[in-house]
Amino acid sequence: MTQFHVLAEAFTPHDDLAAILLPHAFAADDGSHDAAHLMRVWKNATRIQAEEGGDTRQLAAAVLLHDCVSVEKNSPLRAGASRLAAEKAWQVLDALGWRTLEISAVAHAILTHSFSANIEPETLEAKILQDADRLDAIGMVGAARCFYIAGRMGSGLYDPLDPLAEARPLDDKAFAIDHFETKLFRLADGFQTAAGRRLALERQARLRNVLAMFLDEI
Structure with a gap:
């Protein structure tokens, strides 16, 4: 039995x-978009699908x-x-013999x-895929992925002179915790399904706690 099986x-x-x-599914060298990410997104998707269909x-x-x-x-x-x-x-999917209508639905998702892409x-x-994927970007896993990606990009954790960006523009390319405000906290407002929105609010609360504890320690 192979690893994929x-x-x-x-x-x-x-x-x-x-x-x-x-x-065909993922890049082996990206720990934020690996098999574990796909498994978490599937778990999120099935939770939402159970309520939404x-x-x-x-x-x-x-x-x-x-x-x-x-x-x-950081790619253009x-x-x-x-x-x-x-x-x-x-x-x-075309090579696997899927019908065009089904392929089109998957491609649209x-x-x-x-x-x-906006x-x-x-x-x-x-809508379920978008919600399920965004759930993985907030909460405890979202915080872990944020710091992981910052490391890949060569960013610092925070600005030691102004961690909350009170006197400077937010710059999430330079500082990991800036990404909480520039993107992560904004995600909960854009969920497409009722089930997704409920789960997003729970995870956003966790994400805010992560930032609060981080700021307390620094």
Whole structure:
């Protein structure tokens, strides 16, 4: 049994599909968009789907392939990452014999999931994917990913002279905790489903506690 077949079990009842798609699904060197991220997003998506409904096969494919093209956060191509992923997903699913209508639905969900793309999701599956992915960017995991990505980008943790940016512009490329205000705290306002919004408020409260404890210690 391969590593992908073992990981695929986390995507039950679509584990057979996951075993096929996982080799196409993520960049091995990015710990913020790895197999663990896909597993968390699937867990979030199934929690939301249980309340909101939606096609779980399309949703599984969209979750598995939403980050199938890796573009670094500081790349000028970042805003187009979801479009590139949607195009690759179309090719992968077409080769597997999926119907055009289903492929189009999955590609739309992938295209619209990204905060950077700023495209509104139109289908329930697309709304669930966007919510499920954004849940992973807030809460305790969101804080951990923020600091991890800051390390990848060579950013500092905070400005030692003005950590709260009271007398300077926020700069999340230079300081990790600036990203809480520039993006992470804004995410909870844009959730698409009622279930997603409820979970987002819980996680945002945790994220604010993380920042408060961090500031207390520095």
